[in-house]
Amino acid sequence: MLIKTVFAGFGGQGVLMMGYSLAHSAMSAGFQTTYLPTYGAEMRGGTAHCTVSVGDEEIASPIASQPENLVAMNEPSLEAFQNIVAPGGTIILNSSIIRQKPRRKDVTALEIPAVEIADQIGNTKAANIVMMGALVKRMAIIPPAVFLKSIEEIMGGKKKSALEMNRIAFGRGYDYI
Amino acid sequence: MLIKTVFAGFGGQGVLMMGYSLAHSAMSAGFQTTYLPTYGAEMRGGTAHCTVSVGDEEIASPIASQPENLVAMNEPSLEAFQNIVAPGGTIILNSSIIRQKPRRKDVTALEIPAVEIADQIGNTKAANIVMMGALVKRMAIIPPAVFLKSIEEIMGGKKKSALEMNRIAFGRGYDYI
Amino acid sequence: MNKVLIQGNNIIAEAAIRAGCTFYAGYPITPQNEIPEYMSEHLEKRGGIFIQAESEVSAINMVAGAAAAGARAMTSSSSPGMSLKQEGISSMAACEIPALIVNVMRGGPGLGNIRPSQGDYFQATRGGGHGDYRVIVLAPATCQEMADLTMDAFDLADRYRSPVMILADGMMGQMMEPVVFKEPKPRSYDLKYAMRGAGTGKSKIIRGLILDPYEMEENNWRLIRKYACITDNETRWESYLTDDANYVVVAYGTAARVTKGAIKRLRAAGLKVGLFRPISLWPFPSPALRSLAEKIKSFFVFEMSAGQMVEDVQLALGGAADVAFYGRPGGVVPTPAELADAIIRQYR
Amino acid sequence: MNKVLIQGNNIIAEAAIRAGCTFYAGYPITPQNEIPEYMSEHLEKRGGIFIQAESEVSAINMVAGAAAAGARAMTSSSSPGMSLKQEGISSMAACEIPALIVNVMRGGPGLGNIRPSQGDYFQATRGGGHGDYRVIVLAPATCQEMADLTMDAFDLADRYRSPVMILADGMMGQMMEPVVFKEPKPRSYDLKYAMRGAGTGKSKIIRGLILDPYEMEENNWRLIRKYACITDNETRWESYLTDDANYVVVAYGTAARVTKGAIKRLRAAGLKVGLFRPISLWPFPSPALRSLAEKIKSFFVFEMSAGQMVEDVQLALGGAADVAFYGRPGGVVPTPAELADAIIRQYR
Amino acid sequence: MKKVFSKPKCFKDNIMHYCPGCGHGIAHRLVGEVIDELDIRGIAIGVPPTGCAVLAYNYIDIDMIEAPHGRGPAMATAIKRVLPDRVVFTYQGDGDLAAIGIAESFHAANRGENITVIFINNGVYGMTGGQMAPTTMSNQKTTTSPYGRDVISAGFPIKVSETLAALGRTAYVERCALTTPAGVVKTKKAIKKAFRYQREGIGYSLVEILASCPTNWKMTPLDSLKWMDQVMLKEFPVGVLKDIGVTEKGADHAD
């Protein structure tokens, strides 16, 4: 088993954090994993993206040639990556920002109004966690508890309220699909 | 035919000039020739030396492994080079400054009190030309006229008196042996 | 033995600190910035010295000074910055100053880009600097190796009083994999060459200047003998599925990772392909490769460059087997599928 | 056609001016100081620009700027200074800026000494700088060649829009031999790449930065194709007494001179030895050498280094003949007699 | 109504790659406006740096040649000497000019090369992710000074303009700031004067422009303008540091 997921959006949407949390929880869940961010000038202004590979044996290339999943946070990202998604794969898109629909017909598209949902629970910034809820459910290999544990570890000293906020945001995303 | 001559002395004794004048006159006389000076830090304070090769066919290495002639202007130079002179070769030494005699017995040693001679004609600095007189005579392949012509060319715009001075100095050295 | 998920560049920095590195000087350049950034946050807290130098030229000479004073010292940079360090590296090799130099390669030549590349192999293994010298060059292919080889590098530097280079690339520097930091060897080397003030004893001189060419030649031969000894003792490589292979790919670092992916595909398609992965690029594991050539007659060199290591492969094989080459210069990391296709094209 | 007796370094400077070089920037270093000194005296008088740069790093970038502005430009240095120019050279290769770079090699590594040496062969031919690039490297063995190759170098630089290097050594730079300056080719190349202000037309951009790796790769392959074309068309060599030879010495520059002396001795002693002298070090005259191997089975490589060109010889011969090596690193120029002995020891 | 403000004629139509609120965008535009107003698009040659502005040629439509990090003044020196009647300028960041390139900057200024240096001081290494620059404020946190710039080990922020103004052959050195529309206007005047001096052969000119880098300062664009005003301008006071033009040839007819 080897599942690759590309996360893409513009700087400030917490894209790299999404990828890291997936890789971390995959590690905790006992899988092999690699995480590869974009880096350097590209992050500036333009779009940021990262790739997480999760598998049960040694992972050769951390790069996503044909990712099973794409998590798209804005339109340029959907544009940039929808064509490389593996046939039968999944595109989870942030429908609050992305107005168009994916061109690909051979993939499942899950539209999550992440910003609205986050706004509802009073924290626009949590939109990325909402998306993670949907992704983790869809991937169905990482127990939600393990993921939330990872989030806690990653956020380290963050105060309870923030953690609670993530818990809720994750739940909303998880239950949305 | 290939004749190599090493000129050695301390900075300011006109050692490089001696070598250049020999190479230049050799060229004028229609021979193949190379000139290789010492360069860089060594010239400072310490001894300067140069090697001139004169031959009738392509000259491979401009370096003197076994020079036929050594022109030594001071004791350190004699020390440094007398051992490499070819058996049967010649050491022309500036006896005004060099008190010791060459250790080598298988070479001809010509002692020229160059400084005294130059002093006599009223120009200590001409000691090197005195030595050249002796050398050119000893080598016996470059016509004195050709050599003096080269000196003129080399010194270019120098005024007559200076050229005349060299003419005399050269003659003294030439006649000394 | 707890696993942590951290990034390649940070792994190098953390491993160095654990290995007793107490001095870091460097200058920012992508894709290795996380090394100086990590050092600036952690090194001084843990008793070391961090200096952001005004340039790579200054950084390499600071490292030379610190190492000459007896510290375990390191610098890091990426391709253009490495070019600026060449005089300093040549000088350190001449003065036999041990230190770690990390090059996280990017696309070149010139300013190029910041993508993963292997275009600096010649510079690293042939001495981009002037004169006859070599530095030990280690090429990690996993985050775990980033940790292990960094620690080993300091040990090798001390053992041979020589600069040692970790040659990674943007992907190795930026990616994360779970790693476990091993216990570093204690530093048990005689440092009597170190400049620490003469005290009441004889004064020490560290210098590369030897005006007399014959003395210089003697010293050079002494260094060459040292290099020969390194060549005899320090070659490292990995063989992967070579026993039953008809074809063997030779690749290092990131290219070797991609190759493993390609091999899975190829073997699935019934093509018996193996991998020979040099870990020490200098000394190059020529004997090991040469002995493989006793049964394997077709080697396929893959580099993320226009072809540099391929010369070492040819020199090692000396005509004993044929050598094909596939290169992707300029910052491109091909997919395992692309590589697999290239291999099939070559041998079908 | 009048002969003049001037020194190697001055010959390069004079030949460059005659070839239309109108810009020189350099920094003092022995044994090449006579080049900047000559330029400072003559270049401006003859309509050019001389700048003593604050460093070699600055000098190479000044040359890049001048050449990019359309001038025939050059710099010169010696080993340690050349190491500092590597980033600039890589950048010029990437930007395809034509210029002449002279390296009058001295003993290395490090500060070393100022004696003649050939220790920078790897740096010159393998790109001491980062990334996949090559520069044309020409190695003169006589003062006459210093003059001729300098003029040719500017022509080659323009033809291929590439930096071209003259690789000489302290002996070539310091010695004098009578030379005759040939008439230089007129400069008849399209300079539309030159930065001279856009006027009313399209603006020009000269850059090495190509952030997209696939674009960068395309550009690299384009450069590689250019290098291949250079390899096909610009190899130069001299064969000396190889027709009846049983053994052939491969040597360049000063080492080749010494070899001719040794060959005289050896032939006098009845040993049929010839010389193959690469004049272009990159591209290396592999085909010519290879074809020699059809009848000659023993090649003897002699370098004033610990062994660098010997790799190109082995790569060229690919096992077709055996290769012996004799090296004298660190600034030593052996005598023809010493070399002859070494050859006899090898083959008796 | 007539158009009173729009994109400079010498500008290409690309969206700039800079971050929201980045000072480079304004500085680029001002250079473009001055090139338009002096009508020198055809004779201007720019040397962009290795830094965030490396892609300046994607926006300003003039001849440009990229310089290796810090070496712009060396390149510009040569270009100007080869083409004395062109207007040659470097555009450099503070890391580029004051760290790796200080030697080239110092010596080009000391030689009094008749070039113009547009010096964008944002107090950090922008392109590489906000590391400490020679111009970083005392105690300022950056990715390589996570506890704040320690002046005891890193020294005080370097005032390059003051250093270069003190050299014998520099002609015009002014420091400006892009914090307000007025500052923007002042900056444009300074750039215009610098280019004019170059054309008049008055000599080396440098315009230091304090500019925002919200991304690496980890501030909102608006907060970064506030911070510049409250902190950066205290350390780097704006104003003319040197101007030989006013006296010499009374050339200061800056409008």
Add this chain to the structure above:
Amino acid sequence: MKKVFSKPKCFKDNIMHYCPGCGHGIAHRLVGEVIDELDIRGIAIGVPPTGCAVLAYNYIDIDMIEAPHGRGPAMATAIKRVLPDRVVFTYQGDGDLAAIGIAESFHAANRGENITVIFINNGVYGMTGGQMAPTTMSNQKTTTSPYGRDVISAGFPIKVSETLAALGRTAYVERCALTTPAGVVKTKKAIKKAFRYQREGIGYSLVEILASCPTNWKMTPLDSLKWMDQVMLKEFPVGVLKDIGVTEKGADHAD
């Protein structure tokens, strides 16, 4: 009678390789005398330059490490940081310090490294044969300025000491000249103060020493002293350019 003057204890017995009348010889001896008097032979670490003084270790019997041309201050920075209780100094020529090494010199001074720089200004590149240095006098003929230094293209002689004294964290900068016995005594005092300041942790010190290079000036040793007095000292006035020690900790008890 008792011996009142002889070779410093920390000196080796080699004849120095310098030319007749070379200022390096005196400067070396003074460094040696100060090392003796402060009794720091055991903790002194010297960084000789690439220049005529590259062989300083043949004369002064202390730990020394050669620096690549111009990089002494970078090396010294690291050595001092690793060994804070040692006395670390560079010994640099004007080409080494002001040309190729200006970046390292400028930044080490700006960081305020607690090191001492002995700066030998002889206005030329001595070792390489008398080429023009950044400090060469206006109109002075050298092997690379055969018609005299043209300030229009080469700029004015650089006053490094003034530039570095202006930086925030430099502690002590003085210029001296080896033209007379009195000047020699002053120079020794300056070196002694610089070393003492370093030991007291007062900070970065630089002693610029105007020194003769008869060989490359193409003068007799005696004429070169005259020339220094008549020409060089006019351009480079001797004196203390900065001294925070006198105020701070009242540390100026120079004898």
Add this chain to the structure above:
Amino acid sequence: MKGKQGKISIREEFCKECHFCINVCPQGHIAPAATFNSRGYRPIAINPEGKPCTGCGLCALICPDIVIEVYRE
């Protein structure tokens, strides 16, 4: 420019939401738009509650991305 009449045109795609313009506009004539541009930024728009544009050009002067064109009588 009292009483002067002006107007601005906005190149939404160029806007990066830095709000420099909003901050300097003396008329409060500009405000964030409700929607995003394709690059994910909320560009500016004319502020319905704002006073009329005088064409003073301050917004354009401070705009880093040449988003605003200004017209004046």
Add this chain to the structure above:
Amino acid sequence: MKGKQGKISIREEFCKECHFCINVCPQGHIAPAATFNSRGYRPIAINPEGKPCTGCGLCALICPDIVIEVYRE
């Protein structure tokens, strides 16, 4: 140091004939020697016509080559 008595000793081999010392000696106590040292320089010697050495040390201070040792009462 009026009237003081002193003397100097000379390490001939170290002397490079720069004459700095001769130039500064208030007593004219030193002068060029008649002969050369082995390195080709005429070292200094005591000047028979000179006044006696006072041991002031000026010569030693200015000597670049540590040729002179000075003794004083």
